[in-house]
Amino acid sequence: MFDIIGDIHGYIVTLERLLQKMGYRKTGGVYRHPDRKAVFVGDFTDRGPGVRAVLKLVKKMVDAGTAYAVMGNHEFNFISYNTYYNGMPLREHSLKTSRQIKETEESFKGKTESKKKLLQWTQSLPLYLEFDNFRVIHACWDFEYIERLSELLPDQKLTSEFLIKANRVGTEEYRIIEILLKGKELILPRGASYTDKDGNNRRRIRYQWWRKVDAETTYRRIAVNYEPEIPNTLVPLAEFHRHVPYLHEHKPVFVGHYWQRGTPRVLSANVCCVDYGVGKCHLLVAYRFDGEQTLSNDKFIYVSCTE
């Protein structure tokens, strides 16, 4: 069976502690478990001190068949920042983007060959995984966009052409990456805003794409993370014209990305987020999945970050 592991963001020591706590042992330079496999939900890079080591560890496990991994939005940005087209990087090198990727770039200082190899491997990661009885994606399982993606990229690997288009606002490729790797958002009514965990003033909320919505749905109640400043006013139903809830009869789906707080708990009977914001005293979390259709809060395992 499978251990689905949340966003790591360069915290290598914490990752090794979680793997050991779950019974994985390093043999022949690779972590493995006698009868389980790990599944990583992406976001290996940025923030922590050991980005290169995390990428190496995960790649070794995937290459040896002891783990699976999907791409997160931070890997997408890492690739785009380091890919040039007509002499320009696909993701601009502004103060903001350079600050976001600082720890990742630093971990590769003087390691040009290693960076090239790991960038190539990162670009080969699938955007989603579908198993017999569960699914994995970094942020949002949307049937329509996943079908469209599988038409555009039949073998699931990001091509240069797709990557170029996906960095251009307004293209279908851009939209696919936004939805699958960053989730769905709603723009707040005119004049409304709130302050997020990093102190940024925001006019958009990430919303619970898996939920059923109706005429009573408010911005505050449908937001993924509760913030008292989000207005409790009704969301016009027209905002949900493309909304398809993730019904309970669908296979369980595991995501990262959403930086949950408190004691780990499932988002619904068949939707589970394993991102608890590792770093700054938060948790690195895994869900130990044994094929159940109804997920349980008892199956989380975690370590707190000490790096």
Ligand SMILES: [Mn+2]
């Ligand atoms: Mn993310």
